[in-house]
Amino acid sequence: MPRNHLLVVDDEVSILATLKKVLSLEGYSVDVAGGVAVALEKMDRCSYDLALLDVALPDGNGVELLEKWRALGHTLPVLMMSGHASVDIAVRATKLGATDFLEKPLNTDRLLLLIKNTLRLVRAEAEAHALRCQTGVSSDLIGDSKVMLALRDQITRCARAQATVIVRGERGTGKELVARAIHAQSKRADGPLEKLNCAAVPNELIESELFGHEAGAFTGATKQRRGKFERASGGTLFLDEVGDMPLSMQAKLLRVLQERELERVGGDDTIRIDVRVVAATNRNLEEACESGEFRPDLYDRLNVLPLDIPPLxxxxxxxxxxxxxxxxxxxxxxxxxxxxxxxxxxxxxxxxxxxxxxxxxxxxxxxxxxxxxxxxxxxxxxxxxxxxxxxxxxxxxxxxxxxxxxxxxxxxxxxxxxxxxxxxxxxxxxxxxxxxxxxxxxxxxxxxxxxxxxxxxxxxxxx
Ligand SMILES: Nc1ncnc2c1ncn2[C@@H]1O[C@H](COP(=O)(O)OP(=O)(O)OP(=O)(O)O)[C@@H](O)[C@H]1O
Ligand SMILES: [Mg+2]
Known part of the structure; x- marks a missing residue:
């Protein structure tokens, strides 16, 4: 691991010398500055992983220096040190993102521990950020329990496939987040992600929402309109609460999933579709099939890659x-x-x-x-x-x-x-x-x- 580079700013030469020695022995590479001007210059030339900052300095004070650094975009963690810091100063420093306040005389053990923990935290955050950039939305799924790790793994595998995914879980477990992660990690990530909440759309409108309609297809349909399937072309269609889809609509959806083509409501032209469907439900669809509320053939169609999210x-x-x-x-x-x-x-x-x-x-x-x-x-x-x-x-x-x-x-x-x-x-x-x-x-x-x-x-x- 590369050595961490620290900057110590203090007006007392003896403190600078001691800290430089102690920190170097711990394996850090250490620079020192005796005042604001030198500290600004050093920060300009070098990039540091952490700074230790005294409050009282000969040519200004540590909080002002911190303010200048922040204004210049230096986000490094800063530990303040002071013999007699007022609450006011502590509050200002904290607002500027100082990590902690150390009382002088310094306790070396505590100082070393604090530096170590602070650097570890910063590293963890940087890694998490890098991971977020790499994997897109999926890392927005917070949690590192075994269950969540397994879930992330499943998401990645489902994303690679083309088959229909059904995300199952109680309400509020993160089904939509998972569906979005699957899209974001799939080959279709650059294509659109369209969503239809089957429970929220009135029964009589759901068909035209999904398949679109031609002008004059029904009262109020003044213009031709493309449905969710067409809009999701090249991407993913997220059918939320699919268990609440009316039975009549379930038959039509099944046909479209089988044939990969559809007609808009009131139209005769057959439109080919290139859409990957991810569905979600908080209902037990097997039970719904048994009680006749859900078509078993549609269930089989959707249930190619089931993904279960356990309750919190x-x-x-x-x-x-x-x-x-x-x-x-x-x-x-x-x-x-x-x-x-x-x-x-x-x-x-x-x-x-x-x-x-x-x-x-x-x-x-x-x-x-x-x-x-x-x-x-x-x-x-x-x-x-x-x-x-x-x-x-x-x-x-x-x-x-x-x-x-x-x-x-x-x-x-x-x-x-x-x-x-x-x-x-x-x-x-x-x-x-x-x-x-x-x-x-x-x-x-x-x-x-x-x-x-x-x-x-x-x-x-x-x-
Ligand atoms: N693992 C997670 N990490 C971070 N946020 C999460 C996680 N799981 C869920 N959330 C958040 O919780 C809320 C509910 O998630 P989401 O809408 O995906 O749940 P859902 O299963 O689709 O719920 P419903 O069944 O009610 O539609 C959202 O704000 C979502 O961002
Ligand atoms: Mg949802």
Whole structure:
């Protein structure tokens, strides 16, 4: 491994000499600078892996120097050292991305450990970044549990093949992410990726969505329109919630998958298609076949390469890393850069069952970032947040400090939750009773992270 190159900036000659000796003995190559001007010059000429930076310098101060480096685009990790740093200075340095603050006199063991850990972290991040660039979207799939490693492997193998893939998993497990990763790693990656959510499109429109239509094919079809299959030509068509496709449409889809050609609605021309289909479902399609809700012949067609994503509770090892990932994202969006989880919070998250899987975890973390006043999210905050979003009456919904959007979502969630329960989980009758389109109810439930119940297709087609 190449030697790491460090820069030490301090005004005291004796400190520079000691640090140079200690760090060189540890195998680092070390440069020193006695002030801001020299440090700027050295940084200009050389590239360093890490800098140790004193606060009080003869020609300026360390925080200003750090500010200049950052402005010049130097992203290296910086450890600040000071005998008497004020909170103010520490805050400024942290905002500029200083990794840590060391009290003088320096404890050599602690210093060496900190340098080692910091360099290791930076290296790991660089490697992860390189991997992301190499493999495209797939590394956006966070998690390093055995299950996830096996899943990544399967994704790569499915991507190489041309056959239809069916991604199976509970809601919120990452089926769409996996489908996108398969496309991104396939030979079709430069082609389009089109998606159709079979549960969200009203039954009477699904055929024209998939196959397109000619002008005048039906009321409202004023212009010719290409469907998803044609748009996905040369690429991948992602059929989400394929288990919710109406039976009549299943027969037509089967034909297209077999013949590799289609006619637009209201048209006679046969159009050849060059599309790879990736389907996803959170329903047990074998059961659906047995109960007559899904065509077994279509199931066989789709089930060439099945890919199962286990629920989050079956891979709890992934929860800490996923939580931190979502925290990073939410910190950025909500401009709360200093937020962290306490160990207790991570433990509480790891113990929770997450019926809504990764999506529920993501929403929970976003909520925690918005609702937690301080910089540390502890186990109490997690427990409080897990209690939210459940049954709530119309009065007492106002919580000072909670954004309007979240309050409204909480109300919507409890209304839909109650309504679905009242109708024994039947989405079609719930939708009817609420005066909503079934597809709209589905979308709403999904957006709110609500469990959608098994749909009774017979009932739906009467809808
Ligand atoms: N392994 C993962 N790493 C990072 N983010 C993930 C992972 N798995 C899921 N997510 C995130 O969780 C959310 C839900 O994922 P996705 O939409 O792919 O799930 P799904 O299985 O398609 O859900 P549904 O059945 O409700 O459609 C998304 O925001 C996605 O980015
Ligand atoms: Mg999905």
């Amino acid at each position: 509770r079956a891979r709890r090892d992934d929860i800490p890393i996923l939580s931190r990932h979502f925290l990073d994202v939410a910190r950025g969006i909500n401009e709360r850069p200093a937020m962290t989880f306490s160990d207790g919070a991570v433990r509480a998250l790891t113990e929770y069952n997450f019926p809504g899987n990764v999506r529920e975890l993501r929403n929970l973390v976003e909520r925690l970032v918005i609702l937690t006043p301080g910089d540390t999210i502890d186990e109490h905050a997690v427990a409080r947040c897990l209690g939210l979003g459940h049954a709530k009456t119309a009065s007492g919904v106002y919580r000072p400090g909670t954004p309007f959007r979240l309050l409204v979502e909480d109300c919507e969630r409890s209304i839909l939750d109650e309504a679905i329960r009242h109708h024994g989980g039947q989405m079609a009758s719930t939708a009817r009773a609420l005066g909503l389109e079934r597809s709209h109810l589905y979308k709403k439930c999904k957006a709110l992270g609500l469990r959608e119940s098994k749909t009774n297709i017979g009932e739906d087609s009467a809808n």
